[in-house]
Amino acid sequence: MATKGREIQHVFLVLWSIVTILTVSVSSSQHPERIVAFFNGDCAVSNPCQHDCENINHQGFFCVCREGYYLNKDGKTCSVSVHEMFPEVSEEKPQRDEIYMGENNQLNSQSKHSIYESNQSKDKNSRLVNNEHRKVKNLQTDTSSEYTIHTVDLKKDVDVPPQLSELRIHEGGDSQEGSVRYVDLSMQNFPRKPVKLSVKQLCLDVVCQNNGTCVVEGNIPRCDCPLGTAGSRCQKYISVRYPQFFGMGYLALPVLKDGYKEFTIVVEFRPQAQNGLLLFSSETESAKSDFFSIALIDGYVEFRFDCGTGLGVIRSTEMVNIGQWNRVALFRIDNSATLRLNNDEPVEGTAKGEFSRITLRLNVYVGGYSNMSAISSRVGTRKRFVGCVQEVGINGYRYDLRKADIVGDAEFGVNVGECSQGICETVSCENGGICSIKSADSHVCLCPLGTSGDTCEHKHEIHIPRFSGHAYLQYEGLGRSVLTYTEIEVVFKPTTEEGLIFYNGYTKDRKGDFISLALRDSYIEFRFDLGTGPAKLRSLRPVAINQWHVVRISRTGLQGTLKVDDELEIEGESQGAYTQLTLLENLFIGGHANYDEMSKHVNISKSFTGCIQKVVINKKPLSIMEAAVDGVNVEPCKHPCDGTPCMNGGECVPQQDVYQCYCPLGYSNTNCEDRMRKLPSKPMFKGNGFLIYTDKKVVKRVTGSKIDLQMYIKPQDKNGLIFWTGQNHMKTASDFIALGFRDGSLQFRFNLGSGEAVIGYNDSRLFDGSWHFVRAQRDKQDAYLEIDGIEIVEGSSPGSYTMLNTNKMVYLGGMTDVAEKTLGKFTTGYTGCIKDITLATDFKVKLIGHAQSGRNVNQCTRRV
Numbered sequence: 001m002a003t004k005g006r007e008i009q010h011v012f013l014v015l016w017s018i019v020t021i022l023t024v025s026v027s028s029s030q031h032p033e034r035i036v037a038f039f040n041g042d043c044a045v046s047n048p049c050q051h052d053c054e055n056i057n058h059q060g061f062f063c064v065c066r067e068g069y070y071l072n073k074d075g076k077t078c079s080v081s082v083h084e085m086f087p088e089v090s091e092e093k094p095q096r097d098e099i100y101m102g103e104n105n106q107l108n109s110q111s112k113h114s115i116y117e118s119n120q121s122k123d124k125n126s127r128l129v130n131n132e133h134r135k136v137k138n139l140q141t142d143t144s145s146e147y148t149i150h151t152v153d154l155k156k157d158v159d160v161p162p163q164l165s166e167l168r169i170h171e172g173g174d175s176q177e178g179s180v181r182y183v184d185l186s187m188q189n190f191p192r193k194p195v196k197l198s199v200k201q202l203c204l205d206v207v208c209q210n211n212g213t214c215v216v217e218g219n220i221p222r223c224d225c226p227l228g229t230a231g232s233r234c235q236k237y238i239s240v241r242y243p244q245f246f247g248m249g250y251l252a253l254p255v256l257k258d259g260y261k262e263f264t265i266v267v268e269f270r271p272q273a274q275n276g277l278l279l280f281s282s283e284t285e286s287a288k289s290d291f292f293s294i295a296l297i298d299g300y301v302e303f304r305f306d307c308g309t310g311l312g313v314i315r316s317t318e319m320v321n322i323g324q325w326n327r328v329a330l331f332r333i334d335n336s337a338t339l340r341l342n343n344d345e346p347v348e349g350t351a352k353g354e355f356s357r358i359t360l361r362l363n364v365y366v367g368g369y370s371n372m373s374a375i376s377s378r379v380g381t382r383k384r385f386v387g388c389v390q391e392v393g394i395n396g397y398r399y400d401l402r403k404a405d406i407v408g409d410a411e412f413g414v415n416v417g418e419c420s421q422g423i424c425e426t427v428s429c430e431n432g433g434i435c436s437i438k439s440a441d442s443h444v445c446l447c448p449l450g451t452s453g454d455t456c457e458h459k460h461e462i463h464i465p466r467f468s469g470h471a472y473l474q475y476e477g478l479g480r481s482v483l484t485y486t487e488i489e490v491v492f493k494p495t496t497e498e499g500l501i502f503y504n505g506y507t508k509d510r511k512g513d514f515i516s517l518a519l520r521d522s523y524i525e526f527r528f529d530l531g532t533g534p535a536k537l538r539s540l541r542p543v544a545i546n547q548w549h550v551v552r553i554s555r556t557g558l559q560g561t562l563k564v565d566d567e568l569e570i571e572g573e574s575q576g577a578y579t580q581l582t583l584l585e586n587l588f589i590g591g592h593a594n595y596d597e598m599s600k601h602v603n604i605s606k607s608f609t610g611c612i613q614k615v616v617i618n619k620k621p622l623s624i625m626e627a628a629v630d631g632v633n634v635e636p637c638k639h640p641c642d643g644t645p646c647m648n649g650g651e652c653v654p655q656q657d658v659y660q661c662y663c664p665l666g667y668s669n670t671n672c673e674d675r676m677r678k679l680p681s682k683p684m685f686k687g688n689g690f691l692i693y694t695d696k697k698v699v700k701r702v703t704g705s706k707i708d709l710q711m712y713i714k715p716q717d718k719n720g721l722i723f724w725t726g727q728n729h730m731k732t733a734s735d736f737i738a739l740g741f742r743d744g745s746l747q748f749r750f751n752l753g754s755g756e757a758v759i760g761y762n763d764s765r766l767f768d769g770s771w772h773f774v775r776a777q778r779d780k781q782d783a784y785l786e787i788d789g790i791e792i793v794e795g796s797s798p799g800s801y802t803m804l805n806t807n808k809m810v811y812l813g814g815m816t817d818v819a820e821k822t823l824g825k826f827t828t829g830y831t832g833c834i835k836d837i838t839l840a841t842d843f844k845v846k847l848i849g850h851a852q853s854g855r856n857v858n859q860c861t862r863r864v
């Protein structure tokens with residue numbers, strides 16, 4: 001046995017007097033790897049590799065790191081490639097020599113120190129003796145690989161580097177295989193004392209910019225770059241939204257204030273290594289007493305915490321998925337906690353001792369900590385996290401992982417990259433679309449109005465907009481038009497439970513006045529702020545998804561109301577003393593172009609998904625598509641109106657899933673398909689029709705100092721405008737004259753410029769289905785209303801004005817946008833019949849003959 005053993009030792013001696021580097025170009029699945037050192041033994045027997053282990057026939061094995069990593073000096077562990085993190089470095093040759101001092105416990109003790117070079121080295125004293133191409137079959141995985149072995153004979157030249165300055169760096173040039181630097185695998189047998197350089201010496205040439213700090217780890221100097229900078233010398237500026245960690249940095253969130261007794265934590269992360277600190281906070285810098293941490297340890301998630309009297313450790317039952325998104329949810333109350341990784345079973349645990357409160361004075365650290373060695377025994381790892389973090393939520397608050405400026409919660413950090421970097425570089429959006437980052441690993445094309453699709457490839461005309469999550473429509477803001485009173489009606493059909501429907505603000509700095517309507521967890525939320533604190537109104541019940549809803553919101557001064565469909569109206573009040581709402585920024589519907597510019601009191605950052613059919617602001621319908629000044633990713637909402645069902649010039653008006661046709665005068669039926677053989681002599685209206693008169697003979701008998709209007713009516717509905725003339729842009733003091741029903745009361749109203757007269761008559765007998773005679777007379781400010789020749793009501797307008805000045809358009813039966821144009825005095829058009837109109841006692845108006853145009857007018861029938 002002894003002889004055999006010596007023989008084996010001899011073989012190794014021979015083998016290890018030759019130190020081998022493998023330049024692996026794996027032809028099977030992986031990308032080419034970097035230089036690798038190898039060990040004797042067998043992967044199956046002793047596998048020290050952090051990533052993958054490859055056997056080399058019967059001669060030993062070597063460790064391989066996955067794509068984007070390089071093998072560390074120890075030949076076993078892997079670190080993220082600096083070239084991955086700082087892609088621009090590759091042009092710049094490193095300034096300094098570097099020595100990798102290896103732990104050699106895996107190596108044969110007879111081996112001498114060795115200096116490796118890539119075979120691109122122009123070094124004349126090359127110790128390269130052999131390049132051997134090999135094909136190897138991995139018996140375990142049954143995959144084959146190919147690689148070249150460059151062998152260096154150490155006997156030939158055993159000079160040790162006397163000083164670091166004499167060493168020269170050998171970069172692998174442009175070759176795929178990357179760089180080989182010097183490797184010393186056997187410090188023990190180093191003939192002389194190994195070179196030990198101070199941080200100062202090593203950092204001599206490393207000038208870090210932008211407040212970066214030179215640090216030395218494993219004898220390699222590098223720059224620690226503050227949050228917002230990157231590059232080998234921190235020369236580059238980056239903005240971080242989805243932080244990426246390389247095992248050498250961290251990000252600091254504010255100190256957790258409400259975690260004393262209990263907390264819930266949610267972290268979504270994509271690890272690239274099996275070990276590393278993900279989240280940490282503590283009372284002291286060394287975590288000696290109170291602290292908590294979430295770390296990856298050998299691929300498991302470990303939550304550790306200490307309330308001051310003993311450590312609690314909870315480890316997930318399953319391992320994390322390397323390279324994929326994982327979600328860990330944690331709940332701690334007093335000294336017990338529950339941890340759940342992805343969809344695995346929750347694991348419970350407790351901390352020792354009688355204390356149950358955790359005092360935290362340090363920031364919440366994500367991805368690592370400034371001094372890992374100080375806390376490693378407590379958190380269970382010396383390593384920092386490698387990978388991306390997409391979400392950190394504590395106690396229901398989802399942190400904004402951007403740097404704390406106007407937005408963002410990250411107070412400081414070191415060596416943090418951006419996970420989404422470069423995503424848009426390979427994307428091309430068509431038709432003027434712009435690529436935008438959607439999440440840590442996805443993008444979205446922002447398509448201009450009239451285009452849509454993943455790459456904005458579709459072009460179309462839109463009547464009713466459909467929003468698909470990253471869409472919005474932008475309009476001129478409401479400005480000062482809604483100072484004291486605001487009323488908004490929105491008709492929409494959501495496809496998800498959350499999203500912004502309507503927003504208008506005062507500034508872009510997240511403060512001040514705003515008004516918003518949003519869907520959250522299927523509840524409707526109406527919020528507004530007059531500058532001193534928001535009002536928050538929420539619907540009593542969630543609304544059904546994929547159904548149409550009508551929401552009406554209003555505010556008068558501080559008071560707000562919210563009405564959803566037929567539900568009870570909700571009331572609420574904003575804080576503070578201000579009573580006016582000023583909205584100087586643009587108005588947004590369906591989403592927002594930049595959620596960072598929205599008031600923080602809205603607290604929503606998702607865009608609406610679904611269709612928005614109608615928006616009415618202070619009774620004025622918004623021309624959703626025509627009035628938009630900008631828009632992104634808006635698609636057509638499928639609707640029967642798309643097929644232009646209304647014939648003969650009729651207008652299609654969507655009414656949730658169905659539609660209504662507004663037929664021109666002379667046409668009738670559902671789709672205006674019937675041409676009337678005879679124009680109506682006794683017109684009938686259905687709340688949405690009207691006749692317009694601009695004929696001088698009519699107008700002059702309506703305006704001026706007096707009117708005497710006589711007619712017969714057969715009303716059907718307790719609301720509806722019968723007769724109107726007013727001004728183009730109606731204001732409170734604008735001239736008008738009107739006759740119509742309001743809650744069953746027949747009202748004769750007018751304003752000559754100095755105040756309004758309202759003369760009302762209540763009698764349900766008017767709705768008995770027979771004709772009634774109505775006479776409305778005005779002489780200067782004084783007026784009379786006469787019904788059926790007997791009942792007379794009198795009234796007069798205040799002030800001194802006596803003349804009625806209007807836009808010379810007289811409406812019968814209603815008009816477009818009745819509520820807006822009558823300033824809410826009437827809400828709809830008239831329903832019923834009208835006949836025999838006489839003006840100024842003897843002028844018989846030809847109801848159709850004198851009319852300039854009309855809409856939805858039919859002949860009166862016995863059954864209306």
Ligand SMILES: *[C@@H]1O[C@H](CO)[C@@H](O)[C@H](O)[C@H]1NC(C)=O
Pocket residue numbers: 023118119120131175177
């Ligand atoms: C190393 O040398 C071999 C043979 O001389 C050659 O085939 C290979 O491309 C070289 N590798 C590099 C990285 O230049």
Ligand SMILES: *[C@@H]1O[C@H](CO)[C@@H](O)[C@H](O)[C@H]1NC(C)=O
Pocket residue numbers: 210211
């Ligand atoms: C560097 O730090 C100093 C002091 O903290 C600060 O005033 C300065 O603005 C920083 N410079 C850069 C480029 O960040």
Ligand SMILES: *[C@@H]1O[C@H](CO)[C@@H](O)[C@H](O)[C@H]1NC(C)=O
Pocket residue numbers: 286371373374
């Ligand atoms: C890190 O912590 C260790 C142990 O507490 C301490 O000795 C060392 O000085 C600290 N390093 C830094 C850079 O603060």
Ligand SMILES: *[C@@H]1O[C@H](CO)[C@@H](O)[C@H](O)[C@H]1NC(C)=O
Pocket residue numbers: 396397603
């Ligand atoms: C913001 O909304 C989330 C839920 O979406 C909620 O948990 C959180 O408390 C809200 N924050 C504020 C300040 O309203």
Ligand SMILES: *[C@@H]1O[C@H](CO)[C@@H](O)[C@H](O)[C@H]1NC(C)=O
Pocket residue numbers: 743744745760761762
């Ligand atoms: C008519 O009824 C309304 C409410 O329906 C009431 O406010 C008004 O005073 C009544 N007018 C007359 C003249 O009775």
